[in-house]
Amino acid sequence: MGKPVDPARRRADLAEAVLRIVHRDGVAKVSVRNVAKEAGLVQGSVRHYFASQHDLLAFSLQVAGERIRGRMGAIDPGPDLRAAVEQAVLNVLPLDEDRRAESEVWLAFTGAALSDPRLREVNDSSFDGLRELSAMLVTGLAEAGLVPSTVDVEFEADRLHALLDGLAVHGVTRPERMTAERMTAVITRHLDELCRQPR
Numbered sequence: 001m002g003k004p005v006d007p008a009r010r011r012a013d014l015a016e017a018v019l020r021i022v023h024r025d026g027v028a029k030v031s032v033r034n035v036a037k038e039a040g041l042v043q044g045s046v047r048h049y050f051a052s053q054h055d056l057l058a059f060s061l062q063v064a065g066e067r068i069r070g071r072m073g074a075i076d077p078g079p080d081l082r083a084a085v086e087q088a089v090l091n092v093l094p095l096d097e098d099r100r101a102e103s104e105v106w107l108a109f110t111g112a113a114l115s116d117p118r119l120r121e122v123n124d125s126s127f128d129g130l131r132e133l134s135a136m137l138v139t140g141l142a143e144a145g146l147v148p149s150t151v152d153v154e155f156e157a158d159r160l161h162a163l164l165d166g167l168a169v170h171g172v173t174r175p176e177r178m179t180a181e182r183m184t185a186v187i188t189r190h191l192d193e194l195c196r197q198p199r
Helices: 006-024 031-040 044-050 053-073 079-090 098-116 117-143 153-173 181-196
Strands: none
Touching: 006 031, 006 098, 031 044, 031 053, 044 153, 044 181, 053 098, 053 117, 053 181, 079 098, 079 117, 098 153, 117 153, 117 181, 153 181
């Protein structure tokens, strides 16, 4: 008798296989057959957990989001809130191979959602999550008195959100131009300017 399979672990392993395929070959190559091959399983095993390519992609985007939230949870805010906010912001950008794969999945998923209404809900949830994170971080800086009380927190949250989306797109599509160092410098300057506004 074989060792019992942990369904949650198997689903997570399959999501990781999807992330690898998207990173290496693009979202168009995500299929039950290719995911089974990547994970070293038979197609029936994949279908047992995911009925369709849509389900595989949606779960994989959720796993990428959980990775990001896990990194966020490991940040110690300590006495320097400004530095902690910068660290949190950098966690969502493609600064290394793992984060690049997450950003590639997000970008591929966003493109696919434009023409597939079934993917739009999951994509909207991802969008809303990053917007909420941006608002939480800017609000935290404002409540700590690190930005002036006259700052429009909602506007600054939108600005940070747009900056993160833009940097992620550039980091994935033009990595030779938008390097990890350049993205970090852009974020550092943005937060410095936000916190330096006249009080």
